Amino acid sequence: MPYDWIKSVTRVMKAASGQVKGLDRVPFFAISDEQFISRIMGITTREILSSPETYANCIIKTAEFIQADTIQIPSAYAGPLEAYAFAEVNNKMDSIQWYDYKPLAIKPGEVCKTEEDIEKLEIPDHSKIDLWETTFTTANIIKEKVNLSQSMGVSIWSVVQELRGIDAFKDIRRNPDLLLKLCEKIYESQLDVYNNWVEKVGVPPLIMYTGYAFNKHMMSFKDAMKYEGQFIKRFQEKIKAPFMLHNCGTKPYFKEICREIDFIAVNGSHPLDIEYWIEFQKEFPKITIMGANIDVSREMLTGTPQDVEEKVRENIINLAPRGRYIVSPICCLPWGVPLPNVFAIHKAIEKYGQYPIKIS
Numbered sequence: 001m002p003y004d005w006i007k008s009v010t011r012v013m014k015a016a017s018g019q020v021k022g023l024d025r026v027p028f029f030a031i032s033d034e035q036f037i038s039r040i041m042g043i044t045t046r047e048i049l050s051s052p053e054t055y056a057n058c059i060i061k062t063a064e065f066i067q068a069d070t071i072q073i074p075s076a077y078a079g080p081l082e083a084y085a086f087a088e089v090n091n092k093m094d095s096i097q098w099y100d101y102k103p104l105a106i107k108p109g110e111v112c113k114t115e116e117d118i119e120k121l122e123i124p125d126h127s128k129i130d131l132w133e134t135t136f137t138t139a140n141i142i143k144e145k146v147n148l149s150q151s152m153g154v155s156i157w158s159v160v161q162e163l164r165g166i167d168a169f170k171d172i173r174r175n176p177d178l179l180l181k182l183c184e185k186i187y188e189s190q191l192d193v194y195n196n197w198v199e200k201v202g203v204p205p206l207i208m209y210t211g212y213a214f215n216k217h218m219m220s221f222k223d224a225m226k227y228e229g230q231f232i233k234r235f236q237e238k239i240k241a242p243f244m245l246h247n248c249g250t251k252p253y254f255k256e257i258c259r260e261i262d263f264i265a266v267n268g269s270h271p272l273d274i275e276y277w278i279e280f281q282k283e284f285p286k287i288t289i290m291g292a293n294i295d296v297s298r299e300m301l302t303g304t305p306q307d308v309e310e311k312v313r314e315n316i317i318n319l320a321p322r323g324r325y326i327v328s329p330i331c332c333l334p335w336g337v338p339l340p341n342v343f344a345i346h347k348a349i350e351k352y353g354q355y356p357i358k359i360s
C-alpha cells in the first residue's frame with residue numbers, strides 16, 4: 001500500500017491549528033539529516049546529493065521507513081550548505097570537508113578569520129551554487145511526488161558560528177560593530193536564499209528558524225536579541241510565511257523569545273522538565289509544541305524501546321489532549337540510534353496518541 005502522505009499533511013495541519021475534531025492521532029515530525037538518510041539508504045552523502053531525483057527519493061523513502069508525517073530537506077537551512085555557498089564565493093573551498101556518512105562541514109572560523117575577511121566578505125548568489133540548485137529542484141520533486149510543500153530554514157547565528165567560529169563569542173564583548181556587520185551580510189544572504197526559493201519553488205508554507213543564539217549558556221537574552229532576534233523581526237516583515245523556532249540547545253530561552261517575537265511553533269528538547277512545557281502551553285496556548293523533552297541523545301540513543309515509549313507517552317498525555325502538540329525527537333536522528341528505538345516512536349503514538357487522548 002502506498003504511503004498516505006495526504007493523510008499525514010492533514011494530520012499535521014489539524015494538530016498545528018488546534019483542531020482536535022476529526023484528528024485521528026498525534027503527528028510525528030522527525031529531522032533526518034544526511035547521516036540518518038545515509039544509514040537507511042545504505043549510500044554515501046555524495047551519492048545522496050548526486051542528483052535531485054536521488055536526493056528526493058532518499059528523503060521520501062527514509063521518512064516513510066520510520067513512518068514520519070513530515071518531510072524535511074536536510075540541506076534547506078542555514079547550515080552546512082550556507083557555509084558552502086559563502087566558502088565558494090569567497091574562494092575558501094579548502095575549508096569545506098566532505099564525509100561519507102555525515103553532512104559536509106566547514107572548518108569553523110576559516111571564512112572570516114580576520115576583520116578584513118568580514119569587511120570584504122562576498123554574499124553568495126544562490127542560483128549559481130550547484131548544491132543549492134539541487135536543493136531547490138529537490139523541493140519541487142518532493143512537491144510533485146508526495147504533494148508536500150517544503151518549509152525553508154533561516155538563521156543568522158548558526159552561520160555566524162560557521163564563518164567566524166569561536167571568535168564570534170569574543171566579538172560580542174570586543175568588537176560588537178564588526179559582529180553586527182557580519183550578521184547584516186548573513187541577513188542579506190539569507191534573503192537571497194528566500195528569494196530564490198520563492199522564484200524556483202514557491203512561497204514556503206513555513207519558515208523553520210534555527211535560533212541558536214537563544215541559549216543561556218551562549219549569551220545573554222539581550223545579546224541574543226541583538227545578534228539574532230532583531231533580524232528575525234526584520235525577516236518577518238519581508239517574509240509573510242509563519243515562523244517555527246527550532247532550538248536544540250540545552251538551555252533555550254523559549255518563553256523569553258516567545259514573549260518578544262511571533263512564532264506558531266517551537267521545536268526543542270530542553271528543558272527536560274515536563275512541568276516547564278505544561279507551563280509553557282498555559283502561557284502560550286496558540287503555539288504548537290513540537291518535541292518538548294524527547295532528546296535524541298538520551299532515551300533514543302542509549303535507552304530501550306520501552307524507555308522511548310514511556311517518554312513519548314509522557315509528552316502525549318501532558319501536552320497533546322487539546323491539540324497543538326507534535327511528537328518530535330530533537331535534533332537530527334544520530335548515526336548510532338538503535339532502529340527499534342526509532343520505530344518505538346510511531347508505536348507509542350499509535351498506542352497513546354489516538355484522539356481523544358486518554359489522560360490516565
Ligand SMILES: [Zn+2]
Nearest residue numbers: 247248331332
Ligand atoms: Zn537542531
